[in-house]
Amino acid sequence: MEYGGAIGLGLLAGILARVLMLRSDYRQYPTYPHGYSTHLFMGIFAALAGAVTIPALLENEWTAVTFFLLVAEQFRSIRGMERDSLKALEDNELVPRGTEYIENIARVFETRYYIVIVVAAATALGATKQSPLMGVILGAVVFMWGAVLTRVETIGETVEVRAAPVVVRGSDVWVGDIHIFSVGLKESQEFIRERALGAILTPKNDEGRDTLASQGQRQAMLHDAASILGVRRDVDSPEFAPQTKRDIRTGRVAVYVVPMDRDEGLLLEMLRRAPVLESARGRARFMRLGYSGKRNPRAGRKRIGGNHPEGGLGSDHR
Amino acid sequence: MEVTIQKVVLAAITDDLSKVSGVPAFLAKDDASRQTKAMYLSRILQGAVHDLGDGVLIVVKH
Numbered sequence A: 001m002e003y004g005g006a007i008g009l010g011l012l013a014g015i016l017a018r019v020l021m022l023r024s025d026y027r028q029y030p031t032y033p034h035g036y037s038t039h040l041f042m043g044i045f046a047a048l049a050g051a052v053t054i055p056a057l058l059e060n061e062w063t064a065v066t067f068f069l070l071v072a073e074q075f076r077s078i079r080g081m082e083r084d085s086l087k088a089l090e091d092n093e094l095v096p097r098g099t100e101y102i103e104n105i106a107r108v109f110e111t112r113y114y115i116v117i118v119v120a121a122a123t124a125l126g127a128t129k130q131s132p133l134m135g136v137i138l139g140a141v142v143f144m145w146g147a148v149l150t151r152v153e154t155i156g157e158t159v160e161v162r163a164a165p166v167v168v169r170g171s172d173v174w175v176g177d178i179h180i181f182s183v184g185l186k187e188s189q190e191f192i193r194e195r196a197l198g199a200i201l202t203p204k205n206d207e208g209r210d211t212l213a214s215q216g217q218r219q220a221m222l223h224d225a226a227s228i229l230g231v232r233r234d235v236d237s238p239e240f241a242p243q244t245k246r247d248i249r250t251g252r253v254a255v256y257v258v259p260m261d262r263d264e265g266l267l268l269e270m271l272r273r274a275p276v277l278e279s280a281r282g283r284a285r286f287m288r289l290g291y292s293g294k295r296n297p298r299a300g301r302k303r304i305g306g307n308h309p310e311g312g313l314g315s316d317h318r
Numbered sequence B: 001m002e003v004t005i006q007k008v009v010l011a012a013i014t015d016d017l018s019k020v021s022g023v024p025a026f027l028a029k030d031d032a033s034r035q036t037k038a039m040y041l042s043r044i045l046q047g048a049v050h051d052l053g054d055g056v057l058i059v060v061k062h
Helices: A004-020 A033-058 A063-090 A099-129 A132-149 A186-195 A206-213 A215-229 A264-273 B031-045
Strands: A159-164 A166-169 A172-175 A178-182 A197-203 A243-246 A253-257 B008-014 B025-027 B048-053 B056-061
Touching: A004 A033, A004 A099, A004 A132, A033 A063, A033 A099, A063 A099, A099 A132, A099 A215, A159 A206, A159 A264, A166 A186, A172 A197, A172 A253, A178 A243, A178 A253, A178 B048, A186 B031, A197 A206, A197 A264, A206 A215, A215 A243, A215 A253, A215 A264, A253 A264, B008 B031, B031 B048, B031 B056
Parallel strands: B008 B025
Antiparallel strands: A159 A197, A166 A172, A172 A178, A197 A253, A243 A253, B008 B056, B048 B056
């Protein structure tokens, strides 16, 4: 067993990488023991596949490439697996995640396996070519690189989150100056007046504006907020379901929730920390075209057209 | 997959039946009884009650 040590080290590094990425916070769902074990075992297979590849290639075993592609195909199905299980839960959620959030979570899970494979391969490569220490360093570098690549932006980076009062005027419910909906039942109006919380999200730049425009993104934020604060609703009381409404004049978004735990600070923090979904990331940053038409193209990306709270459409607004 | 009807007016509660047509309508002369009827209907139908003003409440499935 010439390569036994290198394979073993690669395997260990890969498993360690998977365990580190298995941390569970409110955003990921596998807090269940079985979800955890599934991913741990799959992680072991991924690590093994990665660790064995390098020695095989060094021995000119080109069939390994074929098998490696086969393995990659297997791990592609992780995305489908996550999607299916989250979709199955979706129907009975009081505040659904929404398809875009599910797709995002599934993609994250898939990517993590690729990182595991690459970490295991890098470690094995270092250990074979030089020393076990080199293997560990190489593995750590690749892991860091993976972490940087997959870093998730949070809403708070491009959007300003502020508390806003929930006002019930007649049968209309407002959060700050944004109309949410009308409630006909007096009892519900009273309930909302006492218990609802509101927030207004103002985009700091064009990216933030695009992100807030996405319905999937808004649903994801509501799901996150509701999963920590709880919702004071049941299937027969849709008026207490958390909602967002976009002020189409300015691009600001109002958030309305009737939480179990009426903690305003926590709500704001949850909204700020909500992940920006890949599908909802502002596309403005990739578009140079839109800026050339503006009066002052050098105004930069931080420029906000008509997003001022009091303002209507600014002349610079695209 | 469960099939549900959405964005549909399921029922109306009104003080004058001539104000509503095409949906099941319930007559309730005073505000208090309109509120009670609307509450029962919304819980039964799992819909939200909206006030259209002029003495008409509707139950809508969202």
